[in-house]
Amino acid sequence: MLQPMDKAGGTSTPESQARETLLALCWPDGRKSCPRCGAPAPYQLAGGRLRCGGCRYTFHDFTGRWLNETGLSPLKWIALAHAFARERNTRETAAEIGISYNTAFKALTVLRLAILAQGADATQLLGPGAPLASFMEGGRDNGPALGSGLPVYGILTRAQHVFVDLLPELTAESVLHFNHNFHLRVARHGGILVTDRYKTYDALVLCGDEALPYHYLLRHPGGIFVESGACPFWDFARPRLKQFKGLSWRRFPLYMKELALRFNQRDEDLLPHLLTALCAPVPKFAS
Numbered sequence: 079m080l081q082p083m084d085k086a087g088g089t090s091t092p093e094s095q096a097r098e099t100l101l102a103l104c105w106p107d108g109r110k111s112c113p114r115c116g117a118p119a120p121y122q123l124a125g126g127r128l129r130c131g132g133c134r135y136t137f138h139d140f141t142g143r144w145l146n147e148t149g150l151s152p153l154k155w156i157a158l159a160h161a162f163a164r165e166r167n168t169r170e171t172a173a174e175i176g177i178s179y180n181t182a183f184k185a186l187t188v189l190r191l192a193i194l195a196q197g198a199d200a201t202q203l204l205g206p207g208a209p210l211a212s213f214m215e216g217g218r219d220n221g222p223a224l225g226s227g228l229p230v231y232g233i234l235t236r237a238q239h240v241f242v243d244l245l246p247e248l249t250a251e252s253v254l255h256f257n258h259n260f261h262l263r264v265a266r267h268g269g270i271l272v273t274d275r276y277k278t279y280d281a282l283v284l285c286g287d288e289a290l291p292y293h294y295l296l297r298h299p300g301g302i303f304v305e306s307g308a309c310p311f312w313d314f315a316r317p318r319l320k321q322f323k324g325l326s327w328r329r330f331p332l333y334m335k336e337l338a339l340r341f342n343q344r345d346e347d348l349l350p351h352l353l354t355a356l357c358a359p360v361p362k363f364a365s
């Protein structure tokens with residue numbers, strides 16, 4: 079059987095087709111530029127490499143993009159995104175595409191970071207000194223316990239669309255303070271605290287660590303808004319949060335951003351959104 083030819087005139091394989099799909103997302107108008115200085119029209123070198131005529135930087139088509147953060151091939155990336163779109167867990171994803179659990183876990187973290195990086199609060203989450211900065215410095219999930227200094231997120235619903243945003247002016251201490259002094263009702267689910275309505279937010283939510291003084295919480299009679307069935311996002315998110323292994327305060331925003339995307343795109347195919355996120359440049363922050 080004759081195989082179709084790809085753009086370069088070579089024989090098209092599933093791997094080369096996957097590469098073409100991702101290339102089209104990386105360079106939508108086909109015009110390449112230097113990921114370091116932005117200069118257009120790099121020279122083509124042997125082996126598919128490119129060199130910038132401005133700063134002499136040598137790179138390849140995926141340099142500086144999220145999908146370059148692991149060694150997965152384009153075909154495996156697309157298979158991984160497809161499994162993620164269907165809510166396969168890490169173990170199932172690894173088995174489905176024939177990679178190790180650790181590789182799948184790392185790649186899924188990269189995908190979640192890519193989703194999170196599309197948010198308006200990406201700099202506050204990923205920039206120097208931010209809660210997730212350690213992911214940008216080698217993907218480690220460690221560091222000292224923060225206790226009452228833990229970050230707080232607001233859940234906001236507007237016209238069936240949910241936003242989960244970091245609220246940099248608040249910490250876990252603020253939530254405990256509102257609970258004590260302003261009778262803000264708080265529910266606890268494992269390590270997660272979720273509050274009653276606060277200002278324009280349906281709820282404030284945070285993931286605690288071992289240093290958070292949970293015993294300090296006061297019980298107030300009555301339920302909280304998001305658990306009254308009035309917040310479809312929370313009904314959607316809560317059972318899913320229970321499924322995540324290794325839910326730490328640092329990984330928590332990765333899962334919340336993932337769930338917000340799933341909720342907002344619940345009637346659409348998630349795959350194009352995931353591939354677009356993976357093909358976006360990893361943001362650079364001035365340190």
Ligand SMILES: [Zn+2]
Nearest residue numbers: 112115130133
């Ligand atoms: Zn350059």
